[in-house]
Amino acid sequence: MSGMPPPQGETRLTTESEGLLARAALRCAAWAERWFPDAWVFAALAVGVVAVAAIVMGALPGPGAATGFIDLLPRSVGSASTAFGDGFWSLIPFTMQMAFVVIGGYVVATAPVVARFIDFLARIPRSGRSAVCYVGLVSMLASLLSWGFSLVFGGLLVRALARRQELKIDYRAAGAAAYLGLGAVWAMGLSSSAAQLQANPASMPPGLLAITGVLPFSQTIFLWQSQVLLICLIVVSLIVCWLTAPGDANARTASEFVVDSNHATPKLPPRERPGEWLEYSPLLSVVVGLLGLGWLVHEFVAKPVVTAIANLNTYNLLFLTVGLLLHWRPRSFLNAVARAVPSTSGVLIQFPLYGGIAALLTQARGADGQTLAHHLANAFVHVASHDTYTLVMGAYSAVLGFFVPSGGGKWVIEAPYVMQAANDLHVHLGWAVQVYNAAEALPNLINPFWMLPLLGVLGLKARDIVGFTFIQLLVHIPLVLGLLWLLGTTLHYVPPVIP
Numbered sequence: 001m002s003g004m005p006p007p008q009g010e011t012r013l014t015t016e017s018e019g020l021l022a023r024a025a026l027r028c029a030a031w032a033e034r035w036f037p038d039a040w041v042f043a044a045l046a047v048g049v050v051a052v053a054a055i056v057m058g059a060l061p062g063p064g065a066a067t068g069f070i071d072l073l074p075r076s077v078g079s080a081s082t083a084f085g086d087g088f089w090s091l092i093p094f095t096m097q098m099a100f101v102v103i104g105g106y107v108v109a110t111a112p113v114v115a116r117f118i119d120f121l122a123r124i125p126r127s128g129r130s131a132v133c134y135v136g137l138v139s140m141l142a143s144l145l146s147w148g149f150s151l152v153f154g155g156l157l158v159r160a161l162a163r164r165q166e167l168k169i170d171y172r173a174a175g176a177a178a179y180l181g182l183g184a185v186w187a188m189g190l191s192s193s194a195a196q197l198q199a200n201p202a203s204m205p206p207g208l209l210a211i212t213g214v215l216p217f218s219q220t221i222f223l224w225q226s227q228v229l230l231i232c233l234i235v236v237s238l239i240v241c242w243l244t245a246p247g248d249a250n251a252r253t254a255s256e257f258v259v260d261s262n263h264a265t266p267k268l269p270p271r272e273r274p275g276e277w278l279e280y281s282p283l284l285s286v287v288v289g290l291l292g293l294g295w296l297v298h299e300f301v302a303k304p305v306v307t308a309i310a311n312l313n314t315y316n317l318l319f320l321t322v323g324l325l326l327h328w329r330p331r332s333f334l335n336a337v338a339r340a341v342p343s344t345s346g347v348l349i350q351f352p353l354y355g356g357i358a359a360l361l362t363q364a365r366g367a368d369g370q371t372l373a374h375h376l377a378n379a380f381v382h383v384a385s386h387d388t389y390t391l392v393m394g395a396y397s398a399v400l401g402f403f404v405p406s407g408g409g410k411w412v413i414e415a416p417y418v419m420q421a422a423n424d425l426h427v428h429l430g431w432a433v434q435v436y437n438a439a440e441a442l443p444n445l446i447n448p449f450w451m452l453p454l455l456g457v458l459g460l461k462a463r464d465i466v467g468f469t470f471i472q473l474l475v476h477i478p479l480v481l482g483l484l485w486l487l488g489t490t491l492h493y494v495p496p497v498i499p
Contacts, residue, residue, distance in 0.1 A: 020243075024244070024471055027467075028466075028467035028468070028470050028471060031467065040346070040349060040350050040353070042448050042462070043350050043353040043354060043357075043448070043449070044353060046353075046357055047084070047353055047356055047357055047360075050357050050360045050361060050372070051080050051084065051360055053372055054076075054079070054080045054083070054360045054361075054364040054366075054372050055076045055077055055080045056076075057076075057364075057366040057372055057375065058075065058076030058079050058080065058364060058365065058366045058367060076366075076367075079364050079365065080360060080364045082364075083356075083359045083360050083363040083364035084356040084359060084360055084364075085356075086359055086363065087355045087356045087357075087358055087359020087360065087363065088352045088353075088355055088356045088359075089352060089355065090355040090358070090359060091351045091352065091354060091355035091358075092351075092352075092355075094351065095347060095348060095351040095352070097313065097316060098148075098344075098347050098351065098452070098453060099344040099347050099348060100316040100319075100320070101148040101151065101152065101315075101316065101453050102152060102340060102343050102344050102347070102453045102456050102457065103320075103337055103340045103341065103344065104152075104315075104316050104318075104319030104320045104323060105148070105149065105151070105152025105153065105156070105319060105453075105457070106152065106156075106336065106339070106340035106343065106457065107319070107320065107323030107324075107327070107333065107336045107337060107340060108319050108322055108323040108326065109152065109153065109156040110336050110339070111323060111326035111327050111336075112326075113326060114326065118153075118156055118157055118160045119160050119163075121138070121157060121160070122157060122160035122161045122163070122164065123164075125161065125167065127167070128167060128168045128169040128170060128245060128246075128247075128248065128251055129242055129245040129247075131161050131167060131169045131174065132169065132170065132173045132174050132177045132241050132242070132245040133177070133238050133241045133242050133245075135154060135157055135158055135161070135174050135177040135178050136177035136178075136180045136237060136238055136241045137234070137238060138153070138154060138157060139151075139153075139154035139177065139178045139179070139180050139181035140180050140181045140184060140185050140234050140237065141181075142154065142181055143181025143182060143185060143186040143189060143191070144185065144186070144188070144189030144190060144191075144230075145189065145190055145191065146190075146191050146315060147181060147182045147186035147191050148315055148453070149315070149319075150178075150181030150182060150186070151178070151179070151181065151182060151453045151454045151457075152453065152454075152457055154177075154178030154179070154181060154454065155175070155178050155453075155454045155457030155458050156457060157178065158171070158174045158175055158177075158178050158458060159254070159457070159458065161174060162174070162253065162254040168248040168251050168253070169251065169253070170245060170246045170250070170251040170252055170253075171252055171253055171254045171256070171257060171458075171460075172252060172460070172464050172465050172467070172468060173241070173244065173245045173246060173251075173468050175454070175455075175458045175460055175464065175465045176465040176466075176467075176468035176469045176472070177241050177468075178454060178458075179445075179450075179451060179454055179465065179469060180237050180241070180472070182441075182444055182450050182454075183441065183444045183445040183450075183469055183472065184233050184234075184237050184441060184445070184472070184476065185230060185233050185234060185237075185441070186441060187436075187437035187438065187440055187441050188221060188226060188229065188230045188233070188434075188437055188438065188441075189221065189230075190221070192220070192221055192437050193411060194220075194411040194415075194433050194436050194437055194440075195215075195217060195220040195221045195433055195434075195437065197411060198212060198214070198215040198220065198433055199214065199215060199216050199217055199220070201214050208415050208416055208419070209498070210498060211415075211416060211419050211420050211423065211496070212415070212419045212429055212496050213429075213496035213497045213498045214497070215429060215430050215433060219429070219430030220430045220433045220434055220437075221434070221437075223430060223431070223434065223491075225431065225434075225487040225488075225490060225491065226434050228483075228487060229434070229438060229480075229483050229484070229487060232479065232483060233438075233476070233479070233480070236475060236476075236479055237472060237476075240471060240472050240475050244468055244471050244472075254459075257459065257460060257464065268280075268329065268331060268332050268335070276331070278330070279329070279330050279331040279334075280329050280330075280331055281329070281330075282328050282329055284330050285324050285325060285327070285328055285329065285330055285333065286325075288321075288324060289321055289324050289325040292317055292320070292321030292324075293321055295317070296314065296317065296318055296321065299314055323336070342456075343453075343456025343457060344453075344456060345456075346452040346455065346456060347452045347453065347456070350448075350449070350452065351449075354449055360372065361373040361376075361400075373400070373414075374417075376396070376399075376400055378417070381393075381396075381417055381418060381421045384421060384425065385425065386425045386426055386427060389421070389422065389425050389427045389432075389435075389488075390427070390431075390435050390481075390484045390485045390488045391481055391484070391485055393418055393421075393432065393435050393436070393439070394435050394438070394439035394480065394481050394484050395439070395481070396414075396418075396439075397414065397435070397436050397439040397440045398439045398440065398442040398443055398477075399443075400414070401439070401440045401441075401442070401443045401444070401447075402443035402446075402447055411436060411440075414436070418432065418436070419432060423495075423496070426493035427488070427493060428488070428491035428492065428493055428494065429493075429494070429496060430491075431487075431488050431491050434484075435484050435488070438480050438483075438484055439480060439481070439484070442473060442476055442477060442480060445469040445470070445472050445473040445476065446466055446469055446470055446473055448462040448466075451465070
C-alpha cells in the first residue's frame with residue numbers, strides 16, 4: 001500500500017503537451033518521489049533540528065553569568081531530553097482521536113448506502129482534470145464544517161473516481177486535491193480551533209481572556225473580509241488544481257501505486273456457529289447505537305451545533321454510532337473496523353515525535369529561563385509595526401506551524417504574545433485571529449503530520465502527493481500574506497471588552 005516508482009520504461013515524462021504549472025508539478029512530484037523521505041523520517045529529522053536548537057539555547061550563558069557554554073552544556077542536554085520525554089506521550093489522546101477519524105470515516109463510507117452515494121458523486125466528472133478540481137472543491141467545502149470529515153470523505157471519493165476505467169485521472173493529483181480542505185481553508189470555517197476558543201470564555205486561559213476579551217464569530221470567521229479571503233483561496237486553489245493536473249499521457253493511475261481501487265466491500269459470510277448469532281443480529285447494534293444517539297442529542301441540544309461538532313470526541317462518536325447502525329450487524333461493523341485499522345499505523349508511530357517537538361519548543365528553558373517558542377515569538381513580534389503586523393504575524397505562524405502542528409494548542413501558546421502585540425499596535429483583534437488561521441494552514445500543505453489520515457485511506461505516502469501540494473504552497477504564500485495585509489487595512493482597532 002505504498003507509492004512505487006514507475007516501471008523502467010515509463011520514467012521519462014512527456015511534458016511537451018503540458019502547461020507550465022503542470023510541468024512544474026510533475027517535476028516536483030518526480031523529485032519528491034525520489035528524495036522526499038518517509039513521514040516518520042521527516043518527523044525524526046525535525047526532532048533533531050529542534051533539539052539542537054534547544055540545547056544550544058540552553059547552553060548559551062545569560063547576561064552576567066559566571067558559567068560558560070561548556071559548563072552549561074550538560075544541563076542543557078538534560079533539559080532537552082527531559083522535555084522530549086515528557087512530551088513524547090502528550091499527544092496520545094489526540095493520536096487516538098486522529099486514529100478514530102480514519103476508522104470512523106472508513107466505517108461510515110464503506111456502509112452500503114454511503115458507498116453507493118460516493119459512487120454516485122464519482123460519476124459526475126467527465127475528464128481527469130475536472131475530476132481533480134471536483135475533488136478539491138468537495139474537500140474544501142467539507143472542511144468548512146469539519147476538517148476530519150474532509151480528509152476521509154475526500155480520500156474515499158478519490159478511490160471511487162479511480163475505479164472508473166474510462167476516466168484517466170492522476171491518482172497523485174487527485175490525492176493532493178483531497179488534501180486541500182486541510183491544507184488551504186479549514187481554519188477559515190466552523191472548526192477553526194482559534195476562533196472557537198476566542199468565542200468561548202469558559203475555554204480560554206484566564207491570562208488570554210484578560211488580553212483579548214471574548215471575540216464572537218462575527219469578529220473573526222464571519223467578517224466580510226474573511227469571506228473574501230475564503231472565496232479567493234477556494235477559487236485560486238481550484239485554478240491551480242486544473243493547471244497542475246497531468247494530462248492523459250502523464251497521468252499515473254491507482255494501479256501504478258499498487259492500490260486496489262476496484263475491490264468491492266466483501267460481503268458478510270453466512271453464520272457458521274450458534275455462538276455467532278449475536279454478531280449477526282442487529283440487537284446489539286440497536287442497543288449501543290441508541291445509547292450513542294441519546295448522548296449526541298444531549299450534546300447538540302445543550303451546545304451550539306458548531307461547538308458540538310467541532311469537538312473531536314463528539315465527531316468520532318457520531319461517525320462510529322452512525323457507522324454501527326448503517327452496517328446494522330456487529331460482524332459487518334467489526335469487519336469494516338479491521339479493514340480500517342492498518343491505515344492508522346502512520347498516525348500511531350509518528351504523533352509521539354510531534355509531541356516531543358512541541359515540548360522541546362515550549363518546555364525546554366534556556367539559561368535565561370525562556371523557551372525556544374518564546375524567543376521565536378519575540379523575534380517576530382518585536383520587528384512588527386501597525387502596518388507590518390499582519391505580514392510578520394502571518395510569517396511567524398506559518399513557520400512555527402510546521403514544527404508545532406496543532407491549531408488549537410499552538411494558538412494557546414502564541415496568543416498571549418501576539419494578541420498583546422495586536423493591542424499595543426492597535427490591530428483589529430478579530431483579524432489577528434484570522435491572520436493566524438489563514439497563515440497557520442500554509443505549512444499543512446507540505447507537513448506530513450496532517451496528511452496521515454488521508455494517506456492511510458489512499459494507500460499512498462507523503463512523497464506521492466507533496467509535489468502537487470508544494471505548487472499550491474508557492475501560490476498560496478504570496479496570495480495569503482498579500483490578502484491578509486490588504487484586507488486588514490479596511491479594519492479598525494476596537495479595544496477589548498473584558499467580561
